[in-house]
Amino acid sequence: MDRRGLVLGGAVVVAAAAALSGCSAKDEAAPTPGLEERGTVLTTVKPARQNLSNQISLTGKVAINPLFGIVAPTAGEIRYVQRKPNKTPAAQPLWVATVWDDGTPRRINIPEGSMLAGRLMDDRAEVSAGMPIISARHGGYGIVADIDSASAYRISGAAKTVTGQIKNGPGPFGCTALGTIAALPAGTIPEPPTPTTTAPSPDPSGAPVVRVPDPESTETAPEGSEPTGMQLVCAPPADVKLINGAEVTLSVVTDRASNAMVLPVEAVAGTQGRGKVDVLTADRTRKTVEVVLGLSDGKVVQIKSGLRGDEEIAVPGPDLPAPAEGPK
Numbered sequence: 242m243d244r245r246g247l248v249l250g251g252a253v254v255v256a257a258a259a260a261l262s263g264c265s266a267k268d269e270a271a272p273t274p275g276l277e278e279r280g281t282v283l284t285t286v287k288p289a290r291q292n293l294s295n296q297i298s299l300t301g302k303v304a305i306n307p308l309f310g311i312v313a314p315t316a317g318e319i320r321y322v323q324r325k326p327n328k329t330p331a332a333q334p335l336w337v338a339t340v341w342d343d344g345t346p347r348r349i350n351i352p353e354g355s356m357l358a359g360r361l362m363d364d365r366a367e368v369s370a371g372m373p374i375i376s377a378r379h380g381g382y383g384i385v386a387d388i389d390s391a392s393a394y395r396i397s398g399a400a401k402t403v404t405g406q407i408k409n410g411p412g413p414f415g416c417t418a419l420g421t422i423a424a425l426p427a428g429t430i431p432e433p434p435t436p437t438t439t440a441p442s443p444d445p446s447g448a449p450v451v452r453v454p455d456p457e458s459t460e461t462a463p464e465g466s467e468p469t470g471m472q473l474v475c476a477p478p479a480d481v482k483l484i485n486g487a488e489v490t491l492s493v494v495t496d497r498a499s500n501a502m503v504l505p506v507e508a509v510a511g512t513q514g515r516g517k518v519d520v521l522t523a524d525r526t527r528k529t530v531e532v533v534l535g536l537s538d539g540k541v542v543q544i545k546s547g548l549r550g551d552e553e554i555a556v557p558g559p560d561l562p563a564p565a566e567g568p569k
Contacts, residue, residue: 284556285521286508293501293543295536297395299473299491301386303407303483308358308466309420309474310373311349317342319368321360326430326464330354330380337375340368351377352419354476359428359465373421376428376466379476382483386491388422388471395537396422396473400493403475408488416475416491428466496536502550503541509534510558518548519555529559 313319317340324337334350337357341347351357358376368374384405388396406412473493477483509532510517516534519527532547548554 285553286505286556287553288502288504288544288548288550289541290500290502290550291541292497292499293503293536293538293541294497295395295495296538297392297493297495299386299388299392299493301384301405301473301489301491303485303487303489304383304385305485306356306378306380307383307385307419307474308376308378308425308469309355310361310423310425310469311351311375311377312421312423313340313349313368313370313372313374314347315340315342316369317347317367319362319364319366319374321364324357326358327356330356340374349375351375354380355419356380357430359430361426361428364431371421371423373423373425376425377420378466379419379474382477382485383419384416384475384477384489384491386473386489388473390471393422393471396493396495400473400495401497402494403473404492405475405477406490406492407481407483408490410484410487411481412489413492414478414481416477419474419476422471422473424471425466425469427468430465498536498543501535501543502545502548503543504554505556506537506540506542508554508556508558509542509544510560516542517559518544519559520548521553521555527555527559 319338319340321338322336324335327335331351331353333353335355335357336348336350338349338360339346340349355377358378361373361376362368400418403416403418404413405416406414473491475491504518508518511534514534516532517529518532520530522528530547533545535543535545537543
């Protein structure tokens, strides 16, 4: 190889070495993509305003003479009217009990079109407002939907509107909610006290006539009502054709709010009454703020107070502290 070839070859080697050296230097200088510091907020949201309704969907069935409960309107002492279960629906509201509150009587009626089914408390027992005290049966077809504990508190207020749709059948139609959603204990109908004497006989002596029970009598003690779980019972319009056992979807609206301030449920800790949110400060740190909560449709929740409405809120919301463990 002549001198020229050696020079060219050396130049190639030097260039290659330089290229490799340049790549290594560049690679070493390239910054490695890093993660944000722990606690850095990446997702935020601002409160919005919208009309909101607390709406829940339930699955139910058509039933004949469904059972429902009637609650005490106030705290006090319950005193029942002595009545036997009626076999036919009442033509008008029927007085069945009275709750005495500091000397003030509050009559309890079963509604028109229903039948007395049982007492849920002992006579003269102390009751609290909202406690089921009477069971009744709606006369004819009704719709019964079971309620799980997750939905119970969302329906804890009176259902403002209930709309039904029968699967592959009539609907939608309005359905009148009956009674309470609370679970009912077994209802009882005590036997009326048997008098031992009657009024004085027309006998000149005026001696009372002793009444002796008839041992041949086949009359049995009246039956009460069976216990139930939490359920919503409603009465459809009379012109809706129903088939016992048919599946029904119920849409229940318990409350509405217009132009309500709302946040996504993911941004709020807590679901009933009071909750917490994390507000971002100027230096992008979290500040936990207490808020008063209202309605929720499962996607957003109403903020009644605690925010102005222009704050940046961190998503997800603050973690609620775990309950303290008791002594072991």
